[in-house]
Amino acid sequence: MSKHTKSSITKKDILEFAKRDKVQFIQLQFTDLNGILKGITIPISKLSGVVDDGLWFDGSSIEGFTRIFESDMYLKLDLNTYAVIPWTKTGNQPIVARFMCDVYMPDGKPFEGDPRFILKRQLEKAKKLGYVYNVGPELEFFLFKKENHKLVPLPHDTAGYFDQTQDLAVDIRQEMTTALMDFGIDVEALHHEVAPGQHEIDFKYNDALTMADQATTFKYTLKYIAAHKDLHATFMPKPIAGINGSGMHVHQSIFNTEGKNLFFDPKDDYHLSKCARSFIQGQLTHIKAMNAILNPTVNSYKRLVVGYEAPVYIAWGQRNRSALIRIPRYTPGREKAVRAELRCPDPSANPYLAFAVMLAAGLEGIQKKMIPPAPVEENIYEFSEQEAKERKIDTLSRDI
Secondary structure, eight states: OOOSOGGGOOHHHHHHHHHHTTOOEEEEEEEOTTOOEEEEEEEGGGHHHHHHHOEEEEGGGSTTSOOGGGOEEEEEEOGGGOEEOGGGSSTTSOOEEEEEEEEEOTTSOBOTTOHHHHHHHHHHHHHHTTEEEEEEEEEEEEEEEEETTEEEEEESOOOOTTOOOSSSHHHHHHHHHHHHHHTTOOEEEEEEOSSTTEEEEEEOOEEHHHHHHHHHHHHHHHHHHHHTTTEEEEOOSOSSTTSOOOOEEEEEEEEETTSOBTTBOTTSTTSBOHHHHHHHHHHHHHHHHHHHHHSOSTTHHHHSSTTTTOOOEEEEEESOTTEEEEEOOOOTTOGGGOOEEEOOOOTTSOHHHHHHHHHHHHHHHHHTTOOOOOOOOSOGGGOOHHHHHHTTOOBOOSOO
């Protein structure tokens, strides 16, 4: 990905990048309402015109977009998202670059149902208040075996948390990570997760739009590489009963436009500002409605059960992984790392919509100066129904 700043990339730059990289085709990518990646490919000779005029398509054929009698829409390239697709750089195949795109209506206005636009609209509201919403999602996934190119419902390995396996798991995580870094994603760590065949690759936090683009690219990349290793990567929340499911824990913070973390307060016991506490309460207040976006499938609710490190109870606490929102321990000198981790989202969610509703709920908490209840530092999984009721601890939605 280009090293230019976001505001400086121009059409001229893009044409130079494509020539430098010997690009032959361009993929224009966007997501439907469910977060499924869509795309159309054009030859490099058409890039200049598409940068100027966009590319028209049938919106009625995209899940959650428009009806057949209002189907004309067009894609507008986000020039900041230019990247060469890593696996097209090798062999004799054509080199392909991609852009993430925004969806527009014939009158030149953004399509209000475009997930990317929905997030951008919330980020604009935050910007007007002087806020920058940063997130760091942790997407867990499973690798399943294939035999004769057919899926076998067995995990790729039998390892556990942080295990260094003797099979291909380490190698494939490293290959996935190399491809992600080629896309410009700042990978911080990669490891085996708790369940057999379960893995996690973490990348550094950034503004929510960048991270939603990266989360979408993450899924695309991992599925491609797994398939070409005769494996199947799945982001189902609970593909196997009786073991841990996959989450998309999201670390969140609000910065000001000068880069100061507004969640940090050195005088607070948890080093959390009033802004942070109000943000947390906004999400606690609206979480049941948010579940429809953060946990959008029937399979999502097979994960949200007691006993497998998934949150069930609406509470917050420090380092408490049984709570819905966890506050990681503060390290002196790392004020920018003070954050709130929302633990219920899962990787089947559309990241654009997920981050949008999370921000909307948090902003309402800030604007209304909401005050959260006392933090819970016990293992809530061990509470009886009566204890939870006495502590006024409600549960997440249990079904779609």
